[in-house]
Amino acid sequence: MAEKNAELQVGVQNHAFDVLDGTIGPSVVDISSLYNDSGMFTYDPGFTSTASCESKITYIDGDEGTLLYRGYPIEQLANHGDFLETCYLLLYGELPTKAEKDDFVHRVTYHTMIHEQMSRFFSGFRRDAHPMAIMVGTVGALSAFYHDSTDIADPHQRMVASLRMIAKMPTIAAMAYKYHVGQPFVYPRNDLDYASNFLHMCFAVPCEEYKVNPVLARAMDRIFILHADHEQNASTSTVRLAGSSGANPFACIAAGIACLWGPAHGGANEAALTMLSEIGSVDRIPEFIERAKDKDDPFRLMGFGHRVYKNYDPRARIMQKTTHEVLGELGIKDDPLLDVAMELEKIALNDDYFVDKKLYPNIDFYSGITLRALGFPTNMFTVLFALARTVGWIAQWKEMVEDPSQRIGRPRQLYTGYEQRDYVSIDQRR
Numbered sequence: 342m343a344e345k346n347a348e349l350q351v352g353v354q355n356h357a358f359d360v361l362d363g364t365i366g367p368s369v370v371d372i373s374s375l376y377n378d379s380g381m382f383t384y385d386p387g388f389t390s391t392a393s394c395e396s397k398i399t400y401i402d403g404d405e406g407t408l409l410y411r412g413y414p415i416e417q418l419a420n421h422g423d424f425l426e427t428c429y430l431l432l433y434g435e436l437p438t439k440a441e442k443d444d445f446v447h448r449v450t451y452h453t454m455i456h457e458q459m460s461r462f463f464s465g466f467r468r469d470a471h472p473m474a475i476m477v478g479t480v481g482a483l484s485a486f487y488h489d490s491t492d493i494a495d496p497h498q499r500m501v502a503s504l505r506m507i508a509k510m511p512t513i514a515a516m517a518y519k520y521h522v523g524q525p526f527v528y529p530r531n532d533l534d535y536a537s538n539f540l541h542m543c544f545a546v547p548c549e550e551y552k553v554n555p556v557l558a559r560a561m562d563r564i565f566i567l568h569a570d571h572e573q574n575a576s577t578s579t580v581r582l583a584g585s586s587g588a589n590p591f592a593c594i595a596a597g598i599a600c601l602w603g604p605a606h607g608g609a610n611e612a613a614l615t616m617l618s619e620i621g622s623v624d625r626i627p628e629f630i631e632r633a634k635d636k637d638d639p640f641r642l643m644g645f646g647h648r649v650y651k652n653y654d655p656r657a658r659i660m661q662k663t664t665h666e667v668l669g670e671l672g673i674k675d676d677p678l679l680d681v682a683m684e685l686e687k688i689a690l691n692d693d694y695f696v697d698k699k700l701y702p703n704i705d706f707y708s709g710i711t712l713r714a715l716g717f718p719t720n721m722f723t724v725l726f727a728l729a730r731t732v733g734w735i736a737q738w739k740e741m742v743e744d745p746s747q748r749i750g751r752p753r754q755l756y757t758g759y760e761q762r763d764y765v766s767i768d769q770r771r
């Protein structure tokens with residue numbers, strides 16, 4: 342029960358606010374009445390102290406290094422579950438029964454094809470376009486093809502849009518890849534599981550048989566689980582903000598993909614592998630560590646640090662294990678980049694700069710090495726992140742749309758520009 346037990350004194354005026362408790366994690370001060378009561382806004386650039394919404398989906402304890410989807414630890418889901426089960430959990434709140442899971446898998450599987458006309462969209466892009474550019478465009482274009490699932494007020498249409506996006510994202514991602522490498526598109530196959538189907542659409546060619554390696558498919562599936570949701574990160578907040586205006590879900594997810602692309606967010610997996618290649622050998626690590634610590638050098642260790650985790654990112658641990666499994670399965674005994682990564686991690690974790698700032702490897706540190714071993718070029722890494730995160734975005738979007746207290750998101754600002762001034766005609770300007 343909320344009680345007015347937070348107070349803010351401004352001059353001689355006192356303002357009282359409710360403190361709301363979650364099930365776990367920090368409580369929040371409900372300052373929504375502040376502007377009406379005092380005429381002031383709060384100021385929190387980067388939202389470091391702001392809870393933008395109430396959510397029941399994902400919980401992170403950054404100090405402990407804990408990540409829970411609907412209460413279940415990520416380690417348990419990654420080790421014992423599979424991606425579609427995780428999708429069901431994120432969307433509906435509970436792990437599915439056998440019958441519910443079969444039904445869900447069936448429904449996703451039978452939505453994997455995309456409208457044939459959509460394939461022509463791809464040829465409008467340059468062959469050297471970044472696959473994330475293709476993703477932003479083509480996922481946004483879904484709203485032009487699936488008019489029967491854009492009415493956000495209709496629960497059935499919301500459900501169909503959710504399934505369509507989870508089902509079609511691997512097809513679109515694989516097509517972006519095939520287009521980029523100049524190979525024919527490969528249609529989805531309903532006899533394959535989600536991850537195997539994706540690998541098949543990426544790596545099969547019409548001229549020979551392609552057998553999906555089950556160990557690699559399992560690794561792919563686990564990578565999808567690890568990326569499925571991460572509470573109110575930048576891209577998820579983007580999806581929620583876009584959706585708060587009533588925009589259709591395909592447009593909202595395209596907005597999320599655009600936000601994810603940045604190197605501080607999902608683009609870090611690509612940037613981390615590029616950095617490891619640039620370092621190249623273990624003896625060059627100290628030089629890069631020094632650069633990362635130099636305030637005058639913009640260089641940062643990519644795949645290190647996190648806004649919320651001030652401990653080892655639990656996803657990075659599982660990813661590191663997955664890296665070893667994939668390299669083992671492929672018989673890659675020596676991967677110079679893995680050697681650089683492991684040594685870099687060791688050195689950074691013992692360096693006062695990184696220790697004091699609580700900078701630990703995040704999920705992106707090892708994912709690049711794994712994805713590269715699976716056969717993906719670096720520019721596909723963020724696409725895979727987007728594919729997996731789609732369910733998180735959708736679940737968060739659905740939760741927001743179904744919240745009766747939902748209003749359009751509209752932050753305010755601290756204005757530091759000019760006060761009102763008069764227009765000057767062009768001949769009098771200096």
Ligand code: CMC
Pocket residue numbers: 571574604605606607609633634640641642643644645646647648649698700703704705
């Ligand atoms: N290398 C060197 N110094 C760093 C790093 C890094 N990777 N990350 C943070 N710092 C320093 C930063 O310079 C700052 O120092 P000071 O307090 O002296 O100014 C301090 O640590 C705090 O950093 P911040 O930028 O204020 O922290 P933030 O919470 O705004 O940024 C971050 C978080 C993830 C953007 C940042 O750590 C970063 O740029 N990391 C590299 C990019 C990366 O790996 N991103 C993937 C995040 S995980 C996947 C995802 O969720 O998308």
